[in-house]
Amino acid sequence: MDFLTTYIVLAEIYVLLGLSTNLLVGIVGIFSVSQAAVFGVGAYLTAFLLMHTALPFPVAVLLAAALCVGLNILVTLPSLRVSGDYFVVTSFGIQLLATAVFTNWTGGTGGANGLPGVPAPMILGHEFLEPTEFIALTTIGMGLGCLCFWLMMRAPFGALLRAIREDELAVAALGKSVLGAKVSAAALAGAFAGSAGGLYATFLSFVDPSSFDLDASIFLLTMVVVGGARTLAGSVLGPFVLLALPQILALIDIPTSIAAAARQLIYGLLLIVFMLFRPQGLLGEKL
Amino acid sequence: MLWLNLLLNGLVWGCALGMVAVSFSLIFATTRFFHVAHAAVYGLGGYVAWSALKHGLPEWAALLVGIVACGAVGALIQKLLYERLDRSGATHLVILIASLGLSAVIQNSLAAVYTSNVLQYGLPWGNRTTVIGGALLTNTQMLTVGFGILSYLGAMWFAHRTVLGKRMRAVASNPFLAEITRLQPRQVHIAVMAIGSALVCIPGVLVPLDLGLQPFGGVPILLTATIAVIAGGVGSISGAFVLALVIAVLQNLSLLVMPGEWSIGITFGIFVIFMLFRPRGLFTG
Amino acid sequence: MSAYLQVSGLNKRFGGLQALRDCSFTVGQGRITCLVGPNGAGKTTIFNAITGFLVPDTGHVEFQGRSLDGQSPQQIVRHGIARTFQNLRLFADLTARDNVLAGMQDHVGEGPLGAIFRPFHTARALAGKRDAAMAVLAHVGLEDRADALVRNLSYGEQKLLCIARILATGAELLLLDEPTSGLSGAALTEVMALLRRLQSEGKTLLVVEHNTRVVQQIADDVLFLHHGHLLAHGSPAEIIADPKLAEIYFGGTL
Numbered sequence: 001m002d003f004l005t006t007y008i009v010l011a012e013i014y015v016l017l018g019l020s021t022n023l024l025v026g027i028v029g030i031f032s033v034s035q036a037a038v039f040g041v042g043a044y045l046t047a048f049l050l051m052h053t054a055l056p057f058p059v060a061v062l063l064a065a066a067l068c069v070g071l072n073i074l075v076t077l078p079s080l081r082v083s084g085d086y087f088v089v090t091s092f093g094i095q096l097l098a099t100a101v102f103t104n105w106t107g108g109t110g111g112a113n114g115l116p117g118v119p120a121p122m123i124l125g126h127e128f129l130e131p132t133e134f135i136a137l138t139t140i141g142m143g144l145g146c147l148c149f150w151l152m153m154r155a156p157f158g159a160l161l162r163a164i165r166e167d168e169l170a171v172a173a174l175g176k177s178v179l180g181a182k183v184s185a186a187a188l189a190g191a192f193a194g195s196a197g198g199l200y201a202t203f204l205s206f207v208d209p210s211s212f213d214l215d216a217s218i219f220l221l222t223m224v225v226v227g228g229a230r231t232l233a234g235s236v237l238g239p240f241v242l243l244a245l246p247q248i249l250a251l252i253d254i255p256t257s258i259a260a261a262a263r264q265l266i267y268g269l270l271l272i273v274f275m276l277f278r279p280q281g282l283l284g285e286k287l
Numbered sequence: 288m289l290w291l292n293l294l295l296n297g298l299v300w301g302c303a304l305g306m307v308a309v310s311f312s313l314i315f316a317t318t319r320f321f322h323v324a325h326a327a328v329y330g331l332g333g334y335v336a337w338s339a340l341k342h343g344l345p346e347w348a349a350l351l352v353g354i355v356a357c358g359a360v361g362a363l364i365q366k367l368l369y370e371r372l373d374r375s376g377a378t379h380l381v382i383l384i385a386s387l388g389l390s391a392v393i394q395n396s397l398a399a400v401y402t403s404n405v406l407q408y409g410l411p412w413g414n415r416t417t418v419i420g421g422a423l424l425t426n427t428q429m430l431t432v433g434f435g436i437l438s439y440l441g442a443m444w445f446a447h448r449t450v451l452g453k454r455m456r457a458v459a460s461n462p463f464l465a466e467i468t469r470l471q472p473r474q475v476h477i478a479v480m481a482i483g484s485a486l487v488c489i490p491g492v493l494v495p496l497d498l499g500l501q502p503f504g505g506v507p508i509l510l511t512a513t514i515a516v517i518a519g520g521v522g523s524i525s526g527a528f529v530l531a532l533v534i535a536v537l538q539n540l541s542l543l544v545m546p547g548e549w550s551i552g553i554t555f556g557i558f559v560i561f562m563l564f565r566p567r568g569l570f571t572g
Numbered sequence: 573m574s575a576y577l578q579v580s581g582l583n584k585r586f587g588g589l590q591a592l593r594d595c596s597f598t599v600g601q602g603r604i605t606c607l608v609g610p611n612g613a614g615k616t617t618i619f620n621a622i623t624g625f626l627v628p629d630t631g632h633v634e635f636q637g638r639s640l641d642g643q644s645p646q647q648i649v650r651h652g653i654a655r656t657f658q659n660l661r662l663f664a665d666l667t668a669r670d671n672v673l674a675g676m677q678d679h680v681g682e683g684p685l686g687a688i689f690r691p692f693h694t695a696r697a698l699a700g701k702r703d704a705a706m707a708v709l710a711h712v713g714l715e716d717r718a719d720a721l722v723r724n725l726s727y728g729e730q731k732l733l734c735i736a737r738i739l740a741t742g743a744e745l746l747l748l749d750e751p752t753s754g755l756s757g758a759a760l761t762e763v764m765a766l767l768r769r770l771q772s773e774g775k776t777l778l779v780v781e782h783n784t785r786v787v788q789q790i791a792d793d794v795l796f797l798h799h800g801h802l803l804a805h806g807s808p809a810e811i812i813a814d815p816k817l818a819e820i821y822f823g824g825t826l
Contacts, residue, residue: 025380029378029380030380031380031383031384033387078559078562078563079562082562082566083566084379085321085517086517086562086566088321088323088383089510089513089514089517089558090558090562092506092510093510093514093551093554093555093558096506096507096510096551097551097552097555100548100549100551100552103548104546104548104549148688151687151688151691151694152684152687152688154687154695155681155682155686155687155691155694155695155698156673156679156680156681156682156687156694156697156698156701157681157682157683157684157686157687158687159666159670159673159674160674160682162663162665162666163663163666163670163674166663166664166665166666167661167662167663169625169661170657170661170662170663171674172625172644172645172646173623173625173645173649173654173655173657173661174649174654174674174675174737174738174740174741175645175646175648175649175650175654175675175677175741176646176674176682177646180683181682184683184684185684187684188684214506215391218387218391221384221387225384257402258398258399261395261396261398261399261403261502262395262399264391264395265391265392265395265396265399267388267391268387268388268389268390268391268392268395269388269392270388271384271385271387271388271391272368272385272388272389272392275372275377275381275382275384275385275388276368276371276372276385279377279381287378287380287381287384
């Protein structure tokens with residue numbers, strides 16, 4: 001029972017990441033391999049605030065999310081102004097740089113050993129320690145995330161993003177700011193990823209840099225590709241399916257030495273296969 | 288003199304980086320596609336040569352096997368994946384994701400087959416040093432510089448003197464026109480992918496000769512190389528090579544003031560500066 | 573008194589091609605001005621220069637006495653100028669109404685914060701916008717096709733939709749790039765009638781046009797462009813009757 005709960009909690013946290021990645025990659029159409037880096041920033045910052053300040057959990061998460069908003073704006077604004085290929089380089093750069101910081105800044109992030117001892121969330125005096133309690137938190141978090149996403153896509157903002165996907169030039173010719181819309185979407189993606197980081201850090205009570213590397217970013221992309229791009233349903237389905245995958249793989253006898261490589265290989269295969277044969281994923285729209 | 292040593296090491300490293308940059312430049316300028324999986328082909332080359340070596344082939348033959356294998360893989364990637372996606376009207380984003388997926392498949396296959404541990408070529412002659420003009424250079428380093436300069440000259444000769452090279456530049460400068468004249472851009476794309484992939488095998492072997500083979504080593508190297516290509520000006524082979532040298536030297540000199548793990552910061556910093564002030568790069572194609 | 577739209581001394585070079593060569597002309601308010609000339613004369617280039625999609629090498633564009641030099645396309649729309657495209661550039665997978673909505677300048681709900689934190693306000697505003705979009709569609713005669721996807725509209729309907737979309741921006745100077753090309757019969761008449769209707773409502777139209785019959789029927793002024801330079805201007809009758817211009821138009825050289 002505990003195992004199923006853990007799976008659901010993690011899946012719900014990853015739904016927030018799915019929404020984030022879907023916004024950036026699916027809706028705005030930016031090739032991003034740095035979502036895990038932003039996720040990591042959210043996790044480390046929340047952990048730091050909870051361990052070294054007296055800030056309550058919701059405030060810490062909000063601050064972390066706000067910082068991630070700023071980070072995404074800082075990253076997308078200059079590179080989007082130039083060209084799409086620049087963002088590919090920027091994205092890889094951010095991800096590799098973030099991994100370098102996470103694993104080498106022993107003073108701030110604990111380096112390769114990570115940050116242990118992150119306190120459990122405390123809201124209005126109630127401590128969310130057990131997975132069965134935590135699930136309430138993540139379900140609310142996921143619900144809020146989905147609500148924001150849904151509201152956003154229904155609003156003129158969503159329509160504007162869809163139009164930009166079709167023809168940026170025509171949108172500019174109608175007097176709308178294309179760059180502004182893209183950066184706003186990226187900012188929102190940052191908020192989702194940052195909050196996910198806060199929940200992740202407090203759930204595991206330990207922040208480990210290997211959760212936020214390039215492989216993790218590839219996993220996030222795979223989630224969105226398999227679940228389905230640009231839709232709410234795809235953002236929810238993807239994490240649940242992909243997080244069940246390692247359990248299914250455990251049924252096959254793969255030696256532990258290559259288990260990690262095998263997993264990543266499958267993610268890579270999924271990316272290729274879906275792009276070739278089903279770019280809309282299971283429940284999404286064509287990328 | 289530490290800084291002189293760092294400078295020389297930087298120039299050597301720059302030649303290796305330059306080969307990666309030139310090979311990527313050839314592909315990127317012609318196909319206009321950011322071939323992310325190039326990092327994986329780089330890795331593959333090193334391991335194929337290693338296996339060939341372990342099977343008893345002499346070093347030069349092992350390298351050749353690697354080069355041919357990479358060239359073939361490059362052509363196959365273009366024909367079976369990129370061209371297929373392009374034909375079905377896939378967006379740039381879709382092909383990028385497929386390329387990333389392929390990169391993960393290749394690199395993780397290498398990790399599964401050869402383990403993630405660092406693998407050595409075990410060629411002692413690589414470390415024998417020679418004194419040249421007051422500096423101490425290993426054989427590997429000299430090979431790297433030699434191959435680097437040869438590759439650069441070769442690429443320049445190819446692009447400007449051969450029929451295929453000229454076709455490649457024509458396709459690069461006007462893909463639309465190339466489509467409707469008889470340039471057959473699809474064939475040119477396959478050829479350029481084959482050549483670029485074959486070329487990247489050389490640094491894929493020379494760099495690990497020193498540092499050892501690693502399945503995922505290609506990613507940071509490719510990142511640095513692409514920054515050199517963009518900062519040098521897309522389409523300019525000279526720009527790519529020169530900027531690779533510059534970045535490599537700066538990276539090495541930065542070791543005077545900061546630890547090596549942060550060298551990616553230097554590279555990235557250079558990129559940010561170019562992006563802000565001179566996005567079109569230094570030279571034009 | 574400055575002209576409504578004043579273009580002076582525009583020069584633009586693309587590599588080896590001089591697309592605009594010391595191009596100058598004026599457009600009078602409330603008039604339908606047709607921009608004619610052989611292919612490659614620079615007509616679309618002028619549109620791009622006026623609407624900020626292109627920065628000319630030299631020259632100035634002034635609208636109602638205010639300089640438009642160096643402004644972005646977004647800013648130009650805010651001044652009250654909007655343009656259509658020769659190749660339509662409609663949002664194919666959106667409905668006709670959504671295409672018109674995209675042009676509306678009321679920005680409520682167009683940012684993520686407004687959409688998320690003021691959902692009811694946004695929904696109300698959106699409902700209002702949808703009604704307004706419907707009105708615009710009715711104005712061009714497309715109210716029955718409001719919920720049809722653009723890819724399912726006929727070519728004539730799509731051309732009308734292009735105009736509807738820029739009407740939604742509230743622009744008073746409309747730059748129309750070949751609004752009648754590819755149309756004939758009823759569809760052609762419909763567009764011409766729409767253009768005259770728009771003029772009677774106070775809009776000013778600058779129209780790139782290849783169809784001499786259309787030019788004769790709707791134009792108040794004609795600007796003849798050749799090699800990026802204004803060769804002649806006058807009434808439709810004068811321009812069409814000129815044999816030298818006809819020779820240029822149909823393939824001669826000057």
